[in-house]
Amino acid sequence: MVLETKNLIIRQFEKTDDADLLEAMECPLVHQMYSNGFTAIDKVQGYIQLLLQEYQSGKVRTLAVAEKSSNKLIGSITLDVLEFFARAEISYWINKSYRNMGYATEAVKAIIAYCFDALSLNRVQALTSNPASERVLKKSGMIYEGTLRQYFKFGDTSWDVKMYAILKEDYSSAKGS
Numbered sequence: 001m002v003l004e005t006k007n008l009i010i011r012q013f014e015k016t017d018d019a020d021l022l023e024a025m026e027c028p029l030v031h032q033m034y035s036n037g038f039t040a041i042d043k044v045q046g047y048i049q050l051l052l053q054e055y056q057s058g059k060v061r062t063l064a065v066a067e068k069s070s071n072k073l074i075g076s077i078t079l080d081v082l083e084f085f086a087r088a089e090i091s092y093w094i095n096k097s098y099r100n101m102g103y104a105t106e107a108v109k110a111i112i113a114y115c116f117d118a119l120s121l122n123r124v125q126a127l128t129s130n131p132a133s134e135r136v137l138k139k140s141g142m143i144y145e146g147t148l149r150q151y152f153k154f155g156d157t158s159w160d161v162k163m164y165a166i167l168k169e170d171y172s173s174a175k176g177s
């Protein structure tokens with residue numbers, strides 16, 4: 001699966017993305033999204049190998065976000081589909097050197113369109129606990145639905161998250177169809 005936007009290619013991970021993935025891990029916010037935290041190139045390569053195996057078995061869940069002009073990996077977007085309820089949940093990150101250029105919004109909008117147009121889903125949702133990510137969701141047409149209290153707990157720290165979502169009907173009426 002490949003999605004193309006103005007500045008980005010959203011594609012499967014490739015072996016050669018290893019150095020770019022390790023570079024992105026320098027941001028603690030990205031690092032904490034990977035429970036085992038990758039700090040060495042061999043760990044990153046092992047993770048990419050797992051993704052390649054998943055792709056081969058027909059499962060495409062975590063995608064690379066690459067800059068179109070260079071094919072450099074600058075982010076990732078994960079799509080968890082629950083087919084039974086026609087629903088998906090997304091999560092994403094962008095390398096800190098490439099932030100505030102609209103890239104996350106561009107990728108999220110493309111994935112939302114893919115969920116409704118190609119997968120015929122009814123709802124796409126995301127959980128957020130930081131203002132930049134919340135802004136991305138708002139710019140992508142998602143609507144705040146409520147706060148889930150202490151939804152995550154890691155060690156002694158727990159934190160609330162906000163639920164955002166867009167429905168097929170919201171997407172269609174925004175598109176005018």
Ligand SMILES: CC(C)(COP(=O)(O)OP(=O)(O)OC[C@H]1O[C@@H](n2cnc3c(N)ncnc32)[C@H](O)[C@@H]1OP(=O)(O)O)[C@@H](O)C(=O)NCCC(=O)NCCS
Nearest residue numbers: 029091092093094099100101102103104105131132133135
């Ligand atoms: C959240 C994240 C993906 C955004 O990526 P990005 O490519 O910079 O996003 P965009 O450029 O499309 O939009 C960012 C918006 O947030 C705004 N923003 C940035 N920092 C902000 C802050 N501290 N408070 C409020 N808004 C902020 C930007 O101004 C921009 O909004 P604007 O276009 O109205 O000016 C990136 O910051 C990231 O990877 N964070 C760490 C991982 C993460 O939190 N992922 C989300 C979990 S699902």
